[in-house]
Amino acid sequence: MAISEFEIKRCEKELDKFIGEHRPPAHVRDQLDIGYRIENQSVVLFEIRASFRNPAEKLEVPVAKATYVKTQKVWKVYWQKSDLKWHSYEPVATVKYLEEFLNVVSENQYHCFFS
Template identity: 50%
Template structure:
């Protein structure tokens, strides 16, 4: 089940503000940028870069994902490993708010998200 319209706008504002703070300078955005998408109960943050062989092809590389679990009223945090599968982020597998997710993502204590 997708977020309500009110929730969607609220989450777009929170994540959008964070993404804007992390984006590279406008002069670099054709070579490297970051963005997000909201799909169902999940928010995915990804990197955007042109293909190294053919710059006309744009690739997205997932960075992080958080999924809202309505029954437990928490956000589960995931990171993508080299095998291109999502894994729960240890030691913080879930948080109560989207702001807590952003704090964990931004601090990246274990180098799972930003390297």
């Protein structure tokens, strides 16, 4: 089941705040930037990079994901390994609030999210 429209707006507010605090300087954003997408009950954070083969082409490289499980009232935290599959982030597998997920990603204690 998808996140409610009210919850989407609240998530967008927190995600915009996170992006604003973590974006690279303006002069490098054409080569590297960050963004997010809300898909059904998940929030995906990604890097936006210029393609090596065609610098005019932008690639989205997912780095972190949180999926809301309504029955448990928790967000499950995931990171994407080199196999391009989502794996549970074992140090903090679930959080109660989206803000906690963003704090985990921001701390990046085990360097699993942003490089």
